Amino acid sequence: MVLVERDSELRQLDRLLEECFDGRGRVALIEGATGSGKTELLRYAAARAQNAGMMVRSANCASSEAVLRFGVVNQLLYGAGIPAETTQRILRRPLAEDPETDGAADLAHVLHELGLILLDLSARQPLLITVDDVQYADELSLAALLHLVRRLDSARIVVLLAGSLASRPLDVPFRVGLTRSPGFRSLRLAPLSLTGATELVARQSDEVTARRLAPALHEATAGNPLLLTALTEDFREVGGARTEGFGLALLACLHRGEPILIELARALAVLEAPMPHPRAVDLPAVPPAPAGGGLADG
16 A cells, blocks of 8 residues: 555654664554554554664454454564473463452563563564554453553663554553553554545556546545555556455455444445445546556556
8 A cells, every 4th residue: 555644654653763773662553544554554664674673573463363362472472583482381371360369460470571571582683563453452462562561661672553443442551551651652544635645546547637536536435545545446447446446445444343334334235325425436437547557548
């Protein structure tokens, strides 16, 4: 996905990485709707970090895996050069069921050991940790991340968390703990403006075509970069929306959101009710582009 109207966020990510090399640990929370560019920003940061000589550890969360004990931590530690028996000994340690007594002490020891592992990694090499769709992270992994964030002041670690949090907010104590970190940054991704949508369409076609198509495409997608990209590609290929293009992108957004969104879409389909952006069916007709060509090759 082409990143448009995200220059401020890119500069902030660059600054976080620079500060990390100076021994100032940082944490940032990237929020936005599905398809707004959160994953692309994580990829940008990961590429920049690797080019700068940092170690990058990444995890991707899913609603179906939120019940996995330390599922996110397992992803972060796998392949990090830590003996498997060491991590499994820590992660599989029994935790007492009563969190008010032995359970709290057991968990504290586990979180302490996990934090030491990550801090030790950062002592050898600056470390970037990215977690995508953090709203689906398991509770124990969130506890481990918060334990680490509280110890970032002088660590060469950047923690980047990304999620669609409007319909599934993060646990309040976890979010409060993040915001109390001295190096905390909040990056909120808004939908693209018409100007941004025009720029995105122009990058996939040309300026004349973009000025003609962008207003309708922008309204049809509500400025969502993922949907706008897919719809623009469809118009470039066949002159209209395709099931295997825009349709799949829309389904991806629905399935990465809350289950209620899928149920709502199904209900609208059964009732043959109009979708929220009725002008999507009134997009200007564009003839299919020749093979290998753009929207208006000349």
